[in-house]
Amino acid sequence: MADLADTTAIAHHERDALVESSRTGFLVASPAYIYLIVFFAIPFLIVIVYSFASRSPTGATRLENWNFDSYIKLFDTVVVQVVSRSVWIALVTTVICLVLAYPFAYYLATRDRRIRNVLLVLVMIPFWSNFLVRTYAWRFILSNEGPVGTAVEWMGFQLNVLFTPTAVIIGLVYGFLPFMILPLYAAIERLDWRLVEAARDLYADGWTAFRNVTLPLTKSDIIAGSLLVFVPSLGAYVTDTILGGAKTEVLGTFIVRQFQAARNWPFGSALSVVLMAVMLAAVLIRTRTGAREV
């Protein structure tokens, strides 16, 4: 999927001869258009509207007395704590993913074509297989009753990793590492190695060539991969619910709590708006840096 943007762009160009009346195109696209407006765009806008709504004493949302209370509440100490914890956990996850993925992608991209394709499929399998089950696998491994926990206990220690930020970060890295690997792989694979050779011919040592040639050429994909890891990590709900605890509550779990136990839909909506804003900012950064699709 790496060269999707390229190929479609070329295809568009070549096919200008085939472009027919805009009415046919609109007609063929209309089911998707209508569907996405009804079940995506409108819900998207409703969340924004709800974030300004008020609440009855029993917790029911009232679509009257519009106010900014939910946004003011974002600055409460508890909320600031949750948000900064989320950002911190998402940042650590992103950095670990980058450190693991760059050399990994480099290794992958420099193999023979046949081996490379096999290894790539081996990355795709966990990428697309059930996220819930993969997260549960870590719950099983990290829990004190699990095989590792039992073994550690026999040696006279306690594992006690579960329900800590460490466990959540392990789960997030495990879940989102492929998001970092795939764009980096695509970037390194299409690298023009003659540029690196040229640098070496001009007496740059390996590190200098990497820093001044390879790294700048793959910079936009490093940004793309980092955003692809950072944004979902910030909204992590499943990972935090399974591997974290009350002390690791992050934005995703906090939002869900507003819609369940806390019954504060306007505030939950305001938090969702914040998350959407982060996502849209990420999209903007990606288009600005000219990153390609993965």
Added chain:
Amino acid sequence: MTIGLRPKSPLERLLGTNAWLVFFFFYAPIFTLVFFSFNDSNRVGIWGGLSTRWYREMFDNEQVWSAVTNSLLVALISTIVSTVIGTAVAIALDRYRFRGDRTLDGLLYLPIIIPDVTMAVMLLIFFARAFEIIGTIGPRFQLGLTSIILSHIAFNISFVAVVVRARLGQLDPRLEEAARDLYANGWQAFRRVTLPLIMPGVLGGALLALTISLDDVVVTAFVSGPGSTTLPVYVFGLVKRGVSPLINAISTVMLLASITLVLGSLAFQRGTGDSS
């Protein structure tokens, strides 16, 4: 093409070690889980010999069966609908210029990248509000299989469209031109030439949609009601209470299902349509 590193340099060895560590990291948890699903012991962490008792217990569990039925129903219907709509929009965006095509392109991209919690919250409020409004003038609706299916279609259209567009991008436009030169009309050229050529992409997209639908837990949990629990939502509920050998068995089956579907999807997407 010369590769930037000499083979067997210390750096190359380091890269290799890192790669195998990453693969170990990817697969060790999965294999541990699968292995322990065959554990004949009530204590999850202690090996008590090989057995399939947890699989038998899973097959005898009625809640599991009802959840599986719901999951399959939701996945099949949402896959069929989103494959038709997603393929159509991919063709429209690839072949035609029309008013609002850029907006549609952006709109189509959002369901893929939006965090699932946000998507879940959006749809929950939307359905709650819509059902309330419909309830005042006529039939009363509740969150259930219908709202789950409608939600799954909402995100699956995008995934199908992305896969089909990739395939369309690889097509040689001269093939369709040739059909037109031989007096095929627009529909005939599409039906006889384009559609068969993009079929691997359509099937690949459909399998991807099926996988995503079968795996989704967050959106589904939000828009489901009593009696409409899907398998992931059921498992999520069990997992919240802790680890158990039964979950290991169900998880293994779910993993097997999604891996099979993914490999199928990849095979279709890479399948030779001798067009490129």
